[in-house]
Amino acid sequence: MIDSERKENAMQAQAAVMREPRKRWSMESVEVAEPDPNEVRVRVVASGICQTDVHARDGFFPIPCPAIYGHEGAGVVEHVGSAVTTLAPGDHVIMANPSCGECDDCRAGFETYCVNAPTLKHLGFRSDGRSLGFRRGGEGRRPRQEGPPVD
DSSP states (O other), X not given: OOOHHHHTTOEEEEEEEESSTTSOOEEEEEEEOOOOTTOEEEEEEEEEOOHHHHHHHTTSSOOOSSEEEOOEEEEEEEEEOTTOOSOOTTOEEEEOSOOOSOSHHHHTTOGGXXXXXXXXXXXXXXXXXXXXXXXETTEEXXXXXXXXXXX
């Protein structure tokens, strides 16, 4: 669940949610927590489900459900974390594969090959292993005490 201080600044969003593998996505309202210091929140104006998402839906990747799909899109930055220096509210951005910025591939400038991208993209965790804090109504995704290992 989103903790109380972050919950008061949570925003409502629509998300493509996969409740069960090999089923249809459903558009659902979710709460999205405020960004961490190194994160931004983007108002998405265009997004899509890519072939990787379809493969995940069809069981080619072991992704637990419920899951939120759609990691590619374009939008406008609405809020920046306190440590973000390269973006500002109002900036237009595109979003693709997430990357941790810490693994060998990221440090070498090959963020597309980030070893932690599957965790960040499909499992709903930040690079430090904490949950992104999505929830729908009273149903929350419980943050883990420890997330999956990251490099």
